[in-house]
Every structure is written in structure tokens, then in C-alpha cells.
Amino acid sequence: MxxxxxxxxxxxxxxxxxxxxxxxxxxxxxxxxxxxxxxxxxxxxxxxxxxxxxxxxxxxxxxxxxxxxxxxxxxxxxxxxxxxxxxxxxxxxxSDERLAALLHDLLPDERLGVPLAAPPLSYVIDYSAPNVAKPMHVGHIRSTVIGDALYRTLKFLGHRVIGDNHLGDWGTQFGMIIYGYRHFRDPQAYARQPVAELGRLYRLVNQLIEHEEACAQLPELKRRAAATKQSLEQAEAALRAVPPTDSAGQKRAAAVRRKCEAALAAAEAELAEARARIQAVESDPQLASLAAAHPQIGAAVLAETARLHAGDPENVRLWREFLPACRAEIDRIYARLGVRFDVTLGESFYHDRLPQVVDELLARGIAQHSEGAVCAFVPDMPAPMIVRKRDGAFLYATTDLATIQYRMEAWSPDVILYVVDHRQSEHFRLLFAVARRWGYQQVALHHLSFGTVLGEDGRPFRTRSGDTVGLESLLDEAVARAYRIVCENDDQKPDGPELSEEERRQVAETVGIGAIKYADLSQHRTSDYVFSYEKMLATKGNTATYMQYAYARVRSIFRKGGEQPEAIRALAPPIMITSPAERALALLLVRFPEALADVVEDFCPNKLTAYLWELANSFSTFFEECPVLRAPTTELRQSRLALCDLTARVIRRGLDLLGIGVCEKM
RNA sequence: GCGCCCGUAGCUCAACGGAUAGAGCAACGGACUUCUAAUCCGUAGGUUGCAGGUUCGAAUCCUGCCGGGCGUACCA
The missing domain is CATH 3.30.1360.70 (Arginyl tRNA synthetase N-terminal domain)
Structure with a gap:
């Protein structure tokens, strides 16, 4: 209730x-x-x-x-x-009396008091959606983790939910590995470890393309850096020219100078990046000769992609050959993260539908030809949605429209949720507006945008050399740190270590992965957050580790006392509220349904983490103040065991809805 | 230029238009012969960027300004 x-x-x-x-x-x-x-x-x-x-x-x-x-x-x-x-x-x-009665009713309840939604709605959640040809990286965490948490929560509330992984399996990245396969593959490496070899080919081709682009842009970037430098000098001169008595004028000129400074910094950073990319290739003789041997590689890759899209048999064959390996690779990471999807319908799935989508939009006057492209103009939007390029190619906007069409035909959902980062909000505003005009007016379309994962320097999270950080290495690092913490703690236990090496490894995996997920989910969805192993693995404060520890403490009480949770539930003892700590804990236990209602109200999992943090904190206070096994009376002991059991179950269930596991000992 | 988002304790962040704005980290002071101290209890820390407005009541809504991020016609 x-x-x-x-x-x-x-x-x-x-x-x-x-x-x-x-x-x-x-x-x-x-x-x-x-x-x-x-x-x-x-x-x-x-x-x-x-x-x-x-x-x-x-x-x-x-x-x-x-x-x-x-x-x-x-x-x-x-x-x-x-x-x-x-x-x-x-x-x-x-009233304390009723609170006790409510908890008593909760004890045998599998759902811990959470009512089923009436009426249930059907949801499609679009989340994760990596490009399969490239390794998953830090940028995929948020969509995957937030989407999965919402999926689990909506489902637990009784809704019909379809989790759909809208893979990028049809884009330029396949043109890149096809090109790489044709020109650079190492047959032995490919036979041994196809995924690793494809990954290498992707990175290699990408590097050569970036080199080519950087070379092409260099003169323009130099020119722009010089021009911004000049305008900065002018702005400084203008500022000096303003008489000190004119404070308003001073302020204006100073603002202009600041803008110029920022522009110069941006231009110089871009120039430096281009130079670094050129340097990376040219300092390596092998790469340099490859770059020289493959001029126009960018255009060649686009041509490979176009041939794939046009149904060229050889490219389609290669695509079919590569795809399973790429899928197996991301599936391995999903398995480790404990993330599942009901369907995985990537961009390629919609390929056949795209021409009809454009034709239909044209026929209904929703889109029109403009500057050679086909565009859907929407009132109040500065730019149109382009659904077919001048060269005849389709865009992801087209695919997104086809996807809405398919989802409505296949599942006729009440709601479609897109868990995609905030930079695409304009795209979704256009998409939804066009979908409405196209006739999809009943379905609720929500873009659940989220902020960027930042490094400790406040810039988007990258390695020191400026590369994006691979998702798997992130998980490995968190688990490795968790392992050290687990060992350190276990070695210091008053009665000696109680975990085997195998158990330590398992705990570290659960704690490490949980830490990453929880750190993400405990932030408000829309804000950026700073990625910090130290903070996410902190043992105090609002972290997964803290919740998992509280859970393990409860389990330890049952073990030490030789008690079985099932026995307590079957016994269903009267609940006694004899102290403020017990009361605070009891009230929170009753409020689990409210927390879940809050989560789905605006699709913010941090409402659940905030609740769990309060609950676990409240339990810790109870743990200090209220002896359970040594309670003064049997009745009170049983009542407290019941509170402990409910706490453990709510924490376990709550973490499970966030996609995070628990450990019996830690 | 235009559009979207953000500005809350030293730091990282919460807060549903509601009463005296909350946590954690960092700082300081306490609590292990007692169910896991990976913990708990306490102290200190604020003109919620600035200025107006709406309201019985504003961190929250509106307007302007200042500062930051992101996006801005054929990438995804």
C-alpha cells in the first residue's frame, strides 16, 4: 500500500x-x-x-x-x-500501533507493499544503443544503466515493458571495418580473435581518417586561430580605450574581451588537437606510409558504406560475417553488467522501410524537397528535419521515424522512452513533432536526457592521452579497487578473515560494478557528474557499497543468531516500536512504494537511491542502538529480527531494481 | 546570432511552490572486551549567481542581467 x-x-x-x-x-x-x-x-x-x-x-x-x-x-x-x-x-x-500493524502485514508480502499499477501501461524503452563495430566506452554507461533501472522498476510496478536496444549496426563504422578488412587485415589474427582484429581495424581506419581530416583542416584552423588572436588584441585595445570613468563601457568591453579569450582558447585547442592527430600518424613510419598509400580514405569508406546500403553482395556478406562477432562482444559486457533487452532491433532492421517513410511524408505534405534534400519543416524550429540527403542517402532521423512506425505497428505502446544524452534534445523535439504530424498522437514520447560523465578536471571523461575510456577497462578498474578494499576489510575482522579467495573475487565484482552503476544512478539524471573511483567506492555516504554493507550486516545477524528469515516471516511476530531508531526505520520500510512511485513520476532513479540511502542509514542507527540477538526479551528479539528481515529485503529489492547485486558476507 | 540546459556549504551533490534549504566528502570532537568501526553520535559551515516580479508562501514559476555547458540544414 x-x-x-x-x-x-x-x-x-x-x-x-x-x-x-x-x-x-x-x-x-x-x-x-x-x-x-x-x-x-x-x-x-x-x-x-x-x-x-x-x-x-x-x-x-x-x-x-x-x-x-x-x-x-x-x-x-x-x-x-x-x-x-x-x-x-x-x-x-x-500511529505507532498502525505502523506496527503495517509492518506485520508486510512481512509475508513478496512485493513489500508495492501495489501493481492499475491500469498497467505498455512502455517501450530505447536505451544503450551502442555502435557495434566500435568498442563500448564510458559514454554508453548512462543510457545503459538508467534505461535498465527504469526497465526493471516499471516492470516491477506491473507495467508491460519492452526493452529495445536500438543498435548502431548499419552506419559508417561498418564501411570503416569493411575498408580495413580489405586493405589492412592480419588473416591469422582475424582467424584467432576476430573481434579484437576488427577492433584494431576500426581504430586504424579511424585514425587514418582523422589524420586525413586534420591535414585538410589545418590551414583553416591556423587561419582561424590567427584571426581570433587578432580580434582578442583588438578587444584589448578597445578596453584600454574606454575611459576609467565609464564603468558601463568598461564592463561591456571586458565582456567582449572575455568572449574573444574563450574563442581563442577554443581555436587553439582545436588546432592543437589536429596537430596531435597528424603527429600521431606521422611520427610512426608504418602509419605514415599507410596514410600516404591511402589518400582519400574518408571518401573510400563512405563509398564502402554506400555499397553496403545499396545491397552490394560482397559488402553485405562481410557485414553478415562481422555482425555476430560484434554482437557477441557487446553481449559479453551486457552479461557482466546484468543488463538484458527484450528485443535488439538495430538500425539495419529498419533499412527496408526508409524509402516508404520518405515517400509517405512527401505524399502527405509533411516533408518537401528543399535544396536537393527532403526536409520536414516544423513551426518554431530553426532547422528542418532532413529525412533524405541530397545524395539520396537516409539519415538517422529517417530511421528514428521508421522505428516509431514499427513500434506502433508491433506493440502499440502507450509510452516510448528514449534514454539518450542531452545533446540530442533538439533532434528529439523535431522527431516528436514530425511523428505527431504523421499521425502518432496518442503515444506519449519522452526524451529522457542525461548529462555528461566528466573527469576530475571537469572536462568530459577521457584518458590522459585524450582517448575515450573503454567501458570494460572502467569495470576492471572498479573491480580491482573493490578487491583491495574487500581484502583490507576482511583481514581486519576481529575474528579473522571469513572470506575465501573465490568469495573475495565475487564480492569485489558485485561491489565494483555496483559502485559504477550506483554512482551514475544516484545523480540527478539531467546533471553532469564527475566520475571518481574514490567517491563511488567510499564506504560511507550515498554509495552502493554502503547499502551492500548494510545488507551484509543484516545477513550476518541471522547467521550469528542461527535464525532463518523464512522462519521469522512464518512466525510473523508482533512488531514492537520501542525507540526512535526503530520507529524511523519502520516508517521508511513502509514508504518503499512511495519511493518507486517517485521514480516513475519523472523517470529519475535517483529518487530510489536517495530512499535507499535513508533506509540504510536509518538501519545503521538502529543497528548501533538496538541490540537484536541480545534484545532484553524474546518478543523484542523477534520483532527486531522481523525489522531486519524487512530491511534486507527492501534493500535487496531496491538495489535489484537498480540492477545492482548484494553479497551475503563482505 | 539563435535555441536548450545549468549556477545551492570549501568540494561533490539533494530538495515534491510549503514551516528554521538537507546529505556526503574535507575539518573538528566523541564511541570498538558488546549482532561486521566498510559503522555510529555530535560540532562547525548558506544573502540558493545578481536585480526585479508573481504568490498567503519562491532555490523552485516569470522577466532582465552576469557566468558556464551543449546544440545549431544533409554525422550518429
């Missing part, structure tokens, strides 16, 4: 009973949303803040309205009689 939702219902009923024509029925539910959890326990557990906004409408003092609503609202049996303040707040406190 969701207690908050229930109290809101009661207050909506109270408004109805108020029988005041000034308040429309439509307002009841809206006002009832002003029943909220208290920010501070001194005011109680929940508060109803609806008297204040009603005061003007009803032309009566808020305190008086609050008193009346407090009487009309039937908050029994859960809450004590409401207390009303002079400002008009209605404070609600859950």
Missing part, C-alpha cells in the same frame, strides 16, 4: 465532503497533491498544505479551513488525529 497516495485520497474525499461549490471536482485531486511527506520530523510524518491556497478562494482564514478539513479527512486507521497550526498546516503522524 502506498500510504501517501491513500492519505491523498482521503483528503480528496474531505474536499468533496466540504460540499463547497467554490471548489470544483477537478480541483480535488490537484489540491490533494499538497499532502506531502514532512521535510522535518518535528512536524510529523506527513503534512497537508491545502488550507492556505484555499483561504483566498473560500474567503476564510486558513487555520479555520485546516481545522475543518482535519475533521472531515478520515485518516484513520493510520494516523493520529491531525494537528492544525495557526498558519494552516495540517500535520499528520502515523
Amino acid at each position: 502506498n500510504l501517501l497516495a491513500e492519505l491523498r485520497r482521503r483528503f480528496a474525499q474531505a474536499l468533496e465532503k466540504l460540499d463547497n461549490e467554490a471548489i470544483s471536482a477537478a480541483q480535488w485531486e490537484e489540491l490533494a497533491r499538497l499532502v506531502l511527506p514532512c521535510q522535518h520530523p518535528r512536524f510529523g510524518d506527513y503534512q497537508a498544505n491545502l488550507a492556505m491556497p484555499l483561504a483566498r478562494q473560500l474567503r476564510r482564514p486558513p487555520a479555520e479551513i485546516a481545522r475543518q478539513l482535519g475533521e472531515l479527512a478520515d485518516v484513520s486507521p493510520w494516523c493520529l488525529p491531525p494537528e492544525v497550526t495557526a498558519q494552516g498546516f495540517i500535520n499528520l503522524r502515523v
